[in-house]
Structure formats: structure tokens, C-alpha cells
Amino acid sequence: MCSDFLQQLLARRDTWRGRDPDAAMRSGRATGFQALDGLLEQGGWPDSGLVELLCTLPCPPLMHLLLPLLAGGDGARVIANPPARPSAPALARAGVDLRQLLVLQSRERAPLLRACLEAVASDSVGVMVLWAPGGALPAGTLRRFHLGAQQGRCLLILVRPRRAASQPSPAPLRLDLSCSAPGQLTVAVHKQPGGRPGAHCQVTVLPEHLRRAPPACATLPALTRRPLVDHLPSPLPPPPGPLPLSELRP
Amino acid sequence: MSALWVALRFPLLPLEAEAGPSTAPRALVRRHRIELANGAALAAGVSPGLRLATARALCEHLEIQEASASARENALARQARHLLALTPQVCPAPPDTLLLEVGGCLKLFGGFRNLLARIDQYRLHCPLTSRLGLGHTPLAACHLSELPALDTRPETARFQAWLAELPLAGLDLEPALRERLQAPGFRTLGELFPLPRPALGKRFGAAFLDWLQRLLGEKADPRRPIAPPRPFRAHREFDQPIENLTLLETPMAALLADLEDSLRRHQEEVAAIRWHLMLNNRQRDTLIVRRARPGHDAATWLDLSRRRLEHHTLGAGVLGLALDSSRCRPRNPALAELFPDPGARPPLERLVEKLAMEPALNLYQPSDGGEHLPEQDERALPFLGRPATARLAEPSPGRVNDRPLWLLDPPRRLDDHNNVPHWRGRPLTLFPQSERFSQPWHGAAPRRYRVAHHPDGLCCWVFQDDQHGWWLQGFF
Structure with missing residues (x-):
């Protein structure tokens, strides 16, 4: 009797299972970052549903984390309400098919959320990245997004400010992102099916030459002086070669 | 009512099809020989049959054109479509003539004189040199091009009398047949009219007899008129002004069902439709609904129209609703998949055309614009109404510099x-x-x-x- 009731309860969509024995068997979509794959219980992003990324907005390096996701898989990709304009050449270089990419913007909140919900549930879209518009997002809206995304086989990545972390959310996966250094993202688990909060990892998203800090003298006015006075001898010439990393780090 | 045919012949059609009439000498050349020359070229001594080198020697500034059959046919078809404003019976008679049956629309234009005035007006604005012929049969209209000024519609007997005066030497017949006709001493067409028809057929051939009988109207001469372009138009009127836009959905659905019916019958589809709302204050609101790809199904059109209507505010009650469509295109069944993949996702266009109906949304596809400044480097491609061959960015290996995301x-x-x-x-x-x-x-x-x-x-x-x-x- 008890087993039947348990099965019935587990079959419900809104039942939260702390440790799902099947979770390890399910393989998610690879994130493209080994450390992050190791952090996630499913070995990658879930196939569909709502994922929340909590960070201090705008968090530009966050997009690098999602580029492998946008580049692979089937269906269209939608970038909704981005804080700035995603650069087409950079996306194309990362392997994103621009013919399948749609950018959606709106100054008004209600039409934006309605359009996103429709897109997510339409089954045409494989991945959507949505920057949450200003104002609170009620749990009912988030639940509709989650169910719509599951129904439309879409992975909806919702980027929210960090203060939303204290609010309950129906998203099964919530990650906290922070930029510790340029090109470095610290990803911490806030909520995960089958996992415990608090686990974190470091992800490197930029190439080495962009992450390496410039020599300390670069902040001096000499280097940034306008070209009208370029012919004056600069008091500190730039160093001849790259310095070892240990000397550059403050 | 007996038929009355108007023949519009464009004698310089191959010369004027592409560039219109010209006062400069111009000639059409085929295999290095002059085939056709305009008035200025003829005045300079360039006549058909001359070698090109001789023609150039005669006329220094002679413009030369190569004969193009497709340009000629297109120009003739374009004029035929213009003339549909006069009569629905416009029959092309290649290579350079259009035949119009106007007997049925004399009353519409207010009599014979007014109709001739309309035709003269058309010829004044027509970019081609034209010659007008009139007759009771199509062939008679082709041959009777030099008529006196007419005030009333001529009787059939008068047409036959004019035909009788035509000299056999000037008719467009085969040279051998013309010789055979002239051998017994016949000089005009009229001399053949009283002769017994079977004897004429036996002596000059069945084809000639057939031609003569069709010319005189003794035998039917059916012609196939061109089909007019068929944009869909329909409208409904209401007894009471409708204030609530949701009540419009039922008549909209009925009109769209008619549209679908018509498109299905002709195996066609349309890319845009237009709704006209006739308001109670004598204003008219027009709503245009577009799709990313042409379609014919009423359900999608209704859904898109409903979305478009949601963002519309009425100034007054609606008294009438009209629907017209853009140009119909032939449906291409090759685009439809016979056995679609069960797991395949529907195309993005279907979602986009729904979202495009929301005016508060801004949708675009990022694309490399090839501009120099970074902020101008990107073009936002609008989704609807975009040319099919939009240039999309390729990952360019040449630009290896660091560019931000x-x-x-x-x-x-x-x-x-x-x-x-x-x-x-x-x-x-x-x-x-x-x-x-x-x-x-x-x-x-x-x-x-x-x-x-x-x-x-x-x-x-x-x-x-x-x-x-x-x-x-x-x-x-």
C-alpha cells in the first residue's frame, strides 16, 4: 500500500526529490567546461526546464559560459532582453549558427515575458537565455516558465540579480556566479537536485593573454597620453617582454 | 450584340520593347543583317535586309539592338494587362498584335466615340508605337488599320466593303499563294467574295478558304483571352456598428475561409493580407498581416490577425470588414516534407511571425554588416519581408584580433x-x-x-x- 502511494507521490511533477538515484544516470548537455560538468550532478546542463543564474548584473563573462550551449544542440536559440548588444562576429566565431539565433528586446515587461513564455513553449526553441526584466518575478510566473520549457523541450536560462537568491524558486537548478578576476568565473551551487548547496568551482572563460594583468606602469598617464604630445619622450618605456605571472599579480 | 474587334499592332515592338521609342536611328540586327529599322533609320537609308556594315556606313550614329524574343513577349504581355482596364477579352496575337473584343463594353464606356477616345488616350500614354485597326472579326481588325474618322459604329456591310477594297498585293500571304491568286487577274480581295466557296477551296487550298471565311465572319474564329490576375477581395457589412473587436473574429474567420478556399482551388498562397475596417465615422483602418513564408491556411492567418487586432484601438464602431490579399504565388509542394521527422522541431519562422505581431517587441537576427566601426559593424536583419538571400556572417579567419562579445x-x-x-x-x-x-x-x-x-x-x-x-x- 505504502509503495503504491509512494510511487503516486513520486510521479507528481511538483514533488521535489532531494537525492534522485536516476540523476547520475541521466546525462545532461555538456557545458563545455570540465570543472562545471563535475560540479553538476547530471554531468551538464539539464535537457529542458528552468535554470537560474544569480549574479551581479550585468555580468558580461556569463555569456562565455553559455556559448558552447548556444553553439550545439538542435532548435533555435533566443537571447532575450540582453543588457547590451551581443556581437555577431564574436558569436559566429564561437560556432553559433546565426541563422538560428534570434534576439528579442522590449522596453515593456509584460509583452517581453509573454513572448518569452510563448517562445519557450513553442517547441521551436532549444535554448533561451533571458535576462530578467526589472521588478519581482512571482513564483507562479517562474513555474509557468519551467513547465512551458519542459513542454517545449527548451532549456531556459534565466539570469537574475543576486538578491533574488533569497526568494524561493521552482527552478531545479540555481547557480551563483561571481567574477573573481577578469576571465575567471566562480560558479557556486545554490540549489541542485541530488546535490548540496555550497559546492563551487572556478571556470576560466577568456584566453590567457586577456586574463593576464598588464604591467603596473600601464595605468600611468604616460601610456595614455593623447597623441598630440606623443613626440615627447615617455618617462617609463613599456617592458621589453611579458613578465612572469607572479611578478604581475598584485 | 454583334462583336466589334479592335486590333492594336505594335510594328516596332522588337525595337521598343526594352528601351521605348526613340527619335535617334535604331535598328534590330539578326545575323549581321538589319531586320527592322525605326523611322529615323529608314530616313537615313537603312532598310531591312542590309548588311550591318553597309547600314553603319549609311548612318553613322545607328544604334544596334539584338533581337530578344523574351523581351518582346514580356512587353506584349504588359500591354495586354494594361488593356484589361478596357475589356476582359484581350487576346494576344503574336508576334506583335493585341486583339480586343469591345462590342460587349460599348455601353459601359458611353458609346462608340467615347470608347475610341479611351483607346486614343491609352495610345497616347503607351510607350510603344501602335497602330489601331477595327473590324467585325479579329482578322478584319488586323487588316483594316487605315480607316477614315468614324463617329458611329460601322455596320458589318461597311467592314466588308472596306475589306473588298484591299489589294491582294498588300496582303500578308505567302508569295506563291499571292501569285496564284493574281494569275487569273484578281487584283482586290473583293473580287473573290462572290465566287463559290468550294471552288475557291479546291483552287487555292483549304487553308486559304478557312482564312477568308474567318476574315469575313462566315466561320467562327475563337480566340483565347488572357487570364486577369486574381487578387482576392471580399467584404462583409454589419447592420449594427461593432464596438467590441473580439466580435470581429467570426466574420474574419468566414472571410479567411473564403480566402483559403480560393487559394486551395488555384493551388496558390499569399505572403500578406490586409484588413480594412470601415468605421462609423467614415474613416477606414487598414491592418496588414504578414507571414515569414507565404501560406494558405486560414487557421494561422486567423491567429495572426487576432494578435494584430489585440493591439488596435478603434476610433468608432465597425460597420464593414473587407479582406484583400497580396499577389498570389503558386504553391510549391516541393517545400513540404512528405515524411517529417517525428522529433523535428517546427521552424523558427512560425514563432517569429507570431511574435512580430506584437508592436512592443523588437526582434532581430544579428548579422555581420562588414562595416568598419564596431558599433556599425552589425546589421539587425528584420525577419519579415527580408530578401531570401540575406548575407549571413561567416566566421572570418582573417580577423584574429580580440573582439568583445x-x-x-x-x-x-x-x-x-x-x-x-x-x-x-x-x-x-x-x-x-x-x-x-x-x-x-x-x-x-x-x-x-x-x-x-x-x-x-x-x-x-x-x-x-x-x-x-x-x-x-x-x-x-
């Missing part, structure tokens, strides 16, 4: 303290390497781009120009 458009001005750029009140650490973007032809100052680190852990792309200092262009 996010672009600020327009660039944001940075604070400048002691020549060090500051953002959010904190100084940026600049990389020593700089990249120069200069474009003096735009009148803009040259820019020197650098990568910079911000203490918040951001990697920024900034530039400095001579006039205004530091700007933030994007983020990596």
Missing part, C-alpha cells in the same frame, strides 16, 4: 581623472597594445582601442579619440 551602442563616455579612464568610479588598468581604427572619410576622429581590466573583474574594450577622451565600447 558585448558591444555598447552607442559607446559610453568614461570619466577621465588624470588621463586614466574611470568606470563606476574606479580606474581601469590598460593593456599597452593598442589597435587603431581610423576613418577620416567619415569625418570622425581616429580611435585607438585597448583592452582594459576593471577592478570588478571585468575585461573591457575601451578607446580613446582625440576630441572627447575615453569611451567604453564593449565587454569581453
Whole structure:
């Protein structure tokens, strides 16, 4: 009797299972970052549903984390309400098919959320990245997004400010992102099916030459002086070669 | 009512099909021989049959054209469509004649004289040289092109009398047949009329007898008129003005069902439809509904129309509703898949055409614009009404420089303290390497781009120009 009731309860969509024995068997979509794959219980992003990324907005390096996701898989990709304009050449270089990419913007909140919900549930879209518009997002809206995304086989990545972390959310996966250094993202688990909060990892998203800090003298006015006075001898010439990393780090 | 045929012959059609009439000497050439020459060229002595070199020697500024059958046919078809305004019976008679049956529309234009005035008006604005012929049969209209000024519609007997006066030597017949006709001493067509028909057929051939009987109207001469283009138009009127837009859905669905029916019957589809709402205050609102790909199904059109209607506010009650469609295109069944993949996702266009009906949304597809300045480098491709061959960005291996993933458009001005750029009140650490973007032809100052680190852990792309200092262009 008890087993039947348990099965019935587990079959419900809104039942939260702390440790799902099947979770390890399910393989998610690879994130493209080994450390992050190791952090996630499913070995990658879930196939569909709502994922929340909590960070201090705008968090530009966050997009690098999602580029492998946008580049692979089937269906269209939608970038909704981005804080700035995603650069087409950079996306194309990362392997994103621009013919399948749609950018959606709106100054008004209600039409934006309605359009996103429709897109997510339409089954045409494989991945959507949505920057949450200003104002609170009620749990009912988030639940509709989650169910719509599951129904439309879409992975909806919702980027929210960090203060939303204290609010309950129906998203099964919530990650906290922070930029510790340029090109470095610290990803911490806030909520995960089958996992415990608090686990974190470091992800490197930029190439080495962009992450390496410039020599300390670069902040001096000499280097940034306008070209009208370029012919004056600069008091500190730039160093001849790259310095070892240990000397550059403050 | 007996038939009355008008023949419009365009004698210089091959010459004028592409560039219109010209007062300069111009000639049509086929295999290095002159085939056709206009008035100025004829006056200079260039006659059909001359060698091209001789013609050039005779006329120094002779314009030469190659004969193009397709241009000629297109020009004739275009004129035929224009003439549909006069009568529905417009029959092309290649190579250069259009035949119009106007007996049935004399009353519409207010009599014979008014109709001739309309035709003269058309000929005045027509870009081709034309000759007018009139007759009681199509062939008679082709041959009777030099008629006296007419005030009333001529009787059939008068047409026959004019035909009787035509000399056999001037008729467009085969030379051998013309010789055989002239051998017994016949000089005009009229001399053949009283002769017994079977004997004529036996002596000059069945084809000639057939031609003569069709010319005189003794035998039917059926012609096939061109089909007019068929844009869909339908409308409904209401007894009471409708204030509530949701009540319009039922008549809309009925009109769209008619549209679908018509499109299905002709195996066609349309890319856009137009709704006209006739308001109670004598105004008319027009709503255009487009689709990413042409379609014919009423359900999708109704859904899109409903979405379009949601954002419309009425100035007054609706008294009438009309629907018309854009040009119908033949449906291409090759595009439909016979056995679609069960797991396949529906195309993005279907979602986009729904979202495009929401005016508050801005949808675009990023694409590499090939411009020099980074903020102009990208073109936002609108989805609907875009040409099919839109150029899409290819990952270009040549541009190996670091380019940021996010672009600020327009660039944001940075604070400048002691020549060090500051953002959010904190100084940026600049990389020593700089990249120069200069474009003096735009009148803009040259820019020197650098990568910079911000203490918040951001990697920024900034530039400095001579006039205004530091700007933030994007983020990596």
C-alpha cells in the first residue's frame, strides 16, 4: 500500500526529490567546461526546464559560459532582453549558427515575458537565455516558465540579480556566479537536485593573454597620453617582454 | 450584340520593347543583317535586309539592338494587362498584335466615340508605337488599320466593303499563294467574295478558304483571352456598428475561409493580407498581416490577425470588414516534407511571425554588416519581408584580433581623472597594445582601442579619440 502511494507521490511533477538515484544516470548537455560538468550532478546542463543564474548584473563573462550551449544542440536559440548588444562576429566565431539565433528586446515587461513564455513553449526553441526584466518575478510566473520549457523541450536560462537568491524558486537548478578576476568565473551551487548547496568551482572563460594583468606602469598617464604630445619622450618605456605571472599579480 | 474587334499592332515592338521609342536611328540586327529599322533609320537609308556594315556606313550614329524574343513577349504581355482596364477579352496575337473584343463594353464606356477616345488616350500614354485597326472579326481588325474618322459604329456591310477594297498585293500571304491568286487577274480581295466557296477551296487550298471565311465572319474564329490576375477581395457589412473587436473574429474567420478556399482551388498562397475596417465615422483602418513564408491556411492567418487586432484601438464602431490579399504565388509542394521527422522541431519562422505581431517587441537576427566601426559593424536583419538571400556572417579567419562579445551602442563616455579612464568610479588598468581604427572619410576622429581590466573583474574594450577622451565600447 505504502509503495503504491509512494510511487503516486513520486510521479507528481511538483514533488521535489532531494537525492534522485536516476540523476547520475541521466546525462545532461555538456557545458563545455570540465570543472562545471563535475560540479553538476547530471554531468551538464539539464535537457529542458528552468535554470537560474544569480549574479551581479550585468555580468558580461556569463555569456562565455553559455556559448558552447548556444553553439550545439538542435532548435533555435533566443537571447532575450540582453543588457547590451551581443556581437555577431564574436558569436559566429564561437560556432553559433546565426541563422538560428534570434534576439528579442522590449522596453515593456509584460509583452517581453509573454513572448518569452510563448517562445519557450513553442517547441521551436532549444535554448533561451533571458535576462530578467526589472521588478519581482512571482513564483507562479517562474513555474509557468519551467513547465512551458519542459513542454517545449527548451532549456531556459534565466539570469537574475543576486538578491533574488533569497526568494524561493521552482527552478531545479540555481547557480551563483561571481567574477573573481577578469576571465575567471566562480560558479557556486545554490540549489541542485541530488546535490548540496555550497559546492563551487572556478571556470576560466577568456584566453590567457586577456586574463593576464598588464604591467603596473600601464595605468600611468604616460601610456595614455593623447597623441598630440606623443613626440615627447615617455618617462617609463613599456617592458621589453611579458613578465612572469607572479611578478604581475598584485 | 454583334462583336466589334479592335486590333492594336505594335510594328516596332522588337525595337521598343526594352528601351521605348526613340527619335535617334535604331535598328534590330539578326545575323549581321538589319531586320527592322525605326523611322529615323529608314530616313537615313537603312532598310531591312542590309548588311550591318553597309547600314553603319549609311548612318553613322545607328544604334544596334539584338533581337530578344523574351523581351518582346514580356512587353506584349504588359500591354495586354494594361488593356484589361478596357475589356476582359484581350487576346494576344503574336508576334506583335493585341486583339480586343469591345462590342460587349460599348455601353459601359458611353458609346462608340467615347470608347475610341479611351483607346486614343491609352495610345497616347503607351510607350510603344501602335497602330489601331477595327473590324467585325479579329482578322478584319488586323487588316483594316487605315480607316477614315468614324463617329458611329460601322455596320458589318461597311467592314466588308472596306475589306473588298484591299489589294491582294498588300496582303500578308505567302508569295506563291499571292501569285496564284493574281494569275487569273484578281487584283482586290473583293473580287473573290462572290465566287463559290468550294471552288475557291479546291483552287487555292483549304487553308486559304478557312482564312477568308474567318476574315469575313462566315466561320467562327475563337480566340483565347488572357487570364486577369486574381487578387482576392471580399467584404462583409454589419447592420449594427461593432464596438467590441473580439466580435470581429467570426466574420474574419468566414472571410479567411473564403480566402483559403480560393487559394486551395488555384493551388496558390499569399505572403500578406490586409484588413480594412470601415468605421462609423467614415474613416477606414487598414491592418496588414504578414507571414515569414507565404501560406494558405486560414487557421494561422486567423491567429495572426487576432494578435494584430489585440493591439488596435478603434476610433468608432465597425460597420464593414473587407479582406484583400497580396499577389498570389503558386504553391510549391516541393517545400513540404512528405515524411517529417517525428522529433523535428517546427521552424523558427512560425514563432517569429507570431511574435512580430506584437508592436512592443523588437526582434532581430544579428548579422555581420562588414562595416568598419564596431558599433556599425552589425546589421539587425528584420525577419519579415527580408530578401531570401540575406548575407549571413561567416566566421572570418582573417580577423584574429580580440573582439568583445558585448558591444555598447552607442559607446559610453568614461570619466577621465588624470588621463586614466574611470568606470563606476574606479580606474581601469590598460593593456599597452593598442589597435587603431581610423576613418577620416567619415569625418570622425581616429580611435585607438585597448583592452582594459576593471577592478570588478571585468575585461573591457575601451578607446580613446582625440576630441572627447575615453569611451567604453564593449565587454569581453
